[in-house]
Amino acid sequence: MTPEEREALLASYALGTLSAPDVDDAERLIRSDPAAADEVARYQEIAELMALAAPVRRPPPELRARVMEAAKRSSKPRRRWRVPVARILPAASLAVIAAVAGIWAVNLQQELDDLREEAALLTAVVEADARRLDQLALAPNPERELTLLETQVQETQSATSIIGDPEAESAELVPTEAAHGATGTYTWSDSADAAVVVLRNLQPVGFLEVYRITLLDRWGNVIATDSLVPDGGSETMKLIQTPAGSWPQSVVVFATNQASDSELPDGPVILEIYGIE
Amino acid sequence: MNEPRTGTGPIVFPTDAPITELAQIRRPLSRVPSKTAEDRLRRAEEDAALVAALAKDEVGALEQLYDRYSALVFSVALRVLHDHALAEDVTQEVFLRIWRQPASFDPARGRFISWISSVARNRALDEQRRMSRRRRAEDQDEDPVLRLPAEGRGDDPAHEAVLADERRRVHEAMRDLPDAQRTVIELAYFGGLTQTEIAERTGDPLGTIKTRVRLGMRKLREALTDLVEQRPGGHDDSGGT
Structure with missing residues (x-):
C-alpha cells in the first residue's frame, strides 16, 4: 500500500x-x-x-416545549400500565367494573408473562456469573481472572439494565436446521446503544471454533459483531455495543473458525431473525 | 469567489457584526490563533457540567443544552433529511436520548459539540434510510455550503458567538476546497454515501473519488487543525496552543 x-x-x-x-x-x-x-x-x-457546514436552520419554537415536556414525562418512566382500580370501583357501574376487571386481568396476565420472561433472562445472567465465580476459584492466575470478572460484572450490570428497559425491543431468534436444539433471545436498547443476546443449549464447538453473533441494519450492512465460546452452562449471555444512531434489523448467529475475521456467515447459521421492527 | 489571501497578521473581528458580514472577511486560516479559543474551552467545560447535571434530573440543564445546540442538531438533521417534520423528530430524539442517557457522552473523549453532531448525523442518516427519503444532491436548489447562516440568533447568545466562529471557520475551509472535493465530502458526510455510491452517482472512477476524499480531508485538516487541538482530548503535537 x-x-x-x-x-x-x-x-x-x-x-x-x-x-x-x-x-x-x-x-x-x-x-x-x-x-x-x-x-x-x-x-x-x-x-x-463537518456538522458545522450545514446551513443554520432553527427548529420551530414549539419544539423546545415539546422536548422538555417529553423529558419531564420520561424522567420517571412507567414500567407498565396499571389500572387505578381503587379509583374506578366506587364510581363505576357493575358492567363497567366487569369490563375493567377483564382489562385488568388481561394486563395483569401480560405483566406476569413479561415478568416471567424477564426473570428467565436475568436468571441466565446470574447463572453465568455464578459459573465465572467457580472458574475464579479454580484459576491458576487469580488476579487476571479477577480483572476479567470485574469486566464481566460491568457487562452484566449493563445487560441487566437493558433487559429491564421497558422501551427495549426483544425478539426470539429463529433456530435453523443446524441449531440442534439451540434457542436464543435478542434484546436491544436504543437508549443504551447495546444489545443483549442470550443463547441457550448451544452445542459445544470444536477446537478453535466459536459462535459469532452479527447484527445488521436493514440493508444488510454489519453494525456490530462479537463471538463467544459456550462456557458449559445451558445459557450464555453476550452484551454487544452498537454504534450511536444505528438500528439493528437482523441478527445472525453462526459457527465459525476462531481465526476467521469474517463478520458474515462462513459457517453454519444456527439462529437468525430478519426484519425486526 | 476565492480571492487571494493577503497579509499574515491577525485581523480583529468586530464582535457585534452580523454573522453574514463576518463570513465575508477572509484571513490566513492556519496562522491566526482563534480569538475565541479560551471561550471554546470554557464552553466545553460548561457543556460537560450541564451533561453531568442531567444525571440528577435537572431539566434546567437540558434547557440550556437545547438552547445551545438545538439549531445545530436541527440543521444537521434537515441537511440530511430535507424534511422539516423528520428533522424535528430527530432533534427531539437526540435531546431525549441525552436526557435519558447522559452517561453516553464521555467528556474525556472529546467535546460535547462533536458528540452531539455525530449523534444527530447518525440518527438522521438512519431515519433517511428508514424512510427512503434520500434525495439526489443535485436536486437541491441551493448551495448548502455557500449559503451562510442568516437566521436569527439562538437562545444563548454568548455560546452562539463561539459557535458562529467555529462555523465560519468550517465554512471557509469548505469553500476553499475545489468543488469536486467539496462535493464528495458533502455526499459522504451528509448523504451517508460510500465512495462506491458516490462514484456511481457522479459517474467518476472510484479511484478519483478516493483521491478527492484524501486531498479534501487533508486540506480541511490543515485549515482546521487548531480547532481540534483546542478541544479536550484533542491532539496537540505543536507544543501547545
Missing part, C-alpha cells in the same frame, strides 16, 4: 465513506499500527466538524 493509498483509506474511514470490505482493511490497519490509529483519530476530529 502506498502512502497515498494508506492516507486515502484512513481519511475515508474517518469520514465514514468506506464500503464494508474497505472498512475491514482499515480496521485491520488501525489495530496493527498505532500511528494509523492516531491518524484516524485526527481525521475523525475533522470529520466531526
Whole structure:
C-alpha cells in the first residue's frame, strides 16, 4: 500500500465513506499500527466538524416545549400500565367494573408473562456469573481472572439494565436446521446503544471454533459483531455495543473458525431473525 | 469567489457584526490563533457540567443544552433529511436520548459539540434510510455550503458567538476546497454515501473519488487543525496552543 493509498483509506474511514470490505482493511490497519490509529483519530476530529457546514436552520419554537415536556414525562418512566382500580370501583357501574376487571386481568396476565420472561433472562445472567465465580476459584492466575470478572460484572450490570428497559425491543431468534436444539433471545436498547443476546443449549464447538453473533441494519450492512465460546452452562449471555444512531434489523448467529475475521456467515447459521421492527 | 489571501497578521473581528458580514472577511486560516479559543474551552467545560447535571434530573440543564445546540442538531438533521417534520423528530430524539442517557457522552473523549453532531448525523442518516427519503444532491436548489447562516440568533447568545466562529471557520475551509472535493465530502458526510455510491452517482472512477476524499480531508485538516487541538482530548503535537 502506498502512502497515498494508506492516507486515502484512513481519511475515508474517518469520514465514514468506506464500503464494508474497505472498512475491514482499515480496521485491520488501525489495530496493527498505532500511528494509523492516531491518524484516524485526527481525521475523525475533522470529520466531526463537518456538522458545522450545514446551513443554520432553527427548529420551530414549539419544539423546545415539546422536548422538555417529553423529558419531564420520561424522567420517571412507567414500567407498565396499571389500572387505578381503587379509583374506578366506587364510581363505576357493575358492567363497567366487569369490563375493567377483564382489562385488568388481561394486563395483569401480560405483566406476569413479561415478568416471567424477564426473570428467565436475568436468571441466565446470574447463572453465568455464578459459573465465572467457580472458574475464579479454580484459576491458576487469580488476579487476571479477577480483572476479567470485574469486566464481566460491568457487562452484566449493563445487560441487566437493558433487559429491564421497558422501551427495549426483544425478539426470539429463529433456530435453523443446524441449531440442534439451540434457542436464543435478542434484546436491544436504543437508549443504551447495546444489545443483549442470550443463547441457550448451544452445542459445544470444536477446537478453535466459536459462535459469532452479527447484527445488521436493514440493508444488510454489519453494525456490530462479537463471538463467544459456550462456557458449559445451558445459557450464555453476550452484551454487544452498537454504534450511536444505528438500528439493528437482523441478527445472525453462526459457527465459525476462531481465526476467521469474517463478520458474515462462513459457517453454519444456527439462529437468525430478519426484519425486526 | 476565492480571492487571494493577503497579509499574515491577525485581523480583529468586530464582535457585534452580523454573522453574514463576518463570513465575508477572509484571513490566513492556519496562522491566526482563534480569538475565541479560551471561550471554546470554557464552553466545553460548561457543556460537560450541564451533561453531568442531567444525571440528577435537572431539566434546567437540558434547557440550556437545547438552547445551545438545538439549531445545530436541527440543521444537521434537515441537511440530511430535507424534511422539516423528520428533522424535528430527530432533534427531539437526540435531546431525549441525552436526557435519558447522559452517561453516553464521555467528556474525556472529546467535546460535547462533536458528540452531539455525530449523534444527530447518525440518527438522521438512519431515519433517511428508514424512510427512503434520500434525495439526489443535485436536486437541491441551493448551495448548502455557500449559503451562510442568516437566521436569527439562538437562545444563548454568548455560546452562539463561539459557535458562529467555529462555523465560519468550517465554512471557509469548505469553500476553499475545489468543488469536486467539496462535493464528495458533502455526499459522504451528509448523504451517508460510500465512495462506491458516490462514484456511481457522479459517474467518476472510484479511484478519483478516493483521491478527492484524501486531498479534501487533508486540506480541511490543515485549515482546521487548531480547532481540534483546542478541544479536550484533542491532539496537540505543536507544543501547545
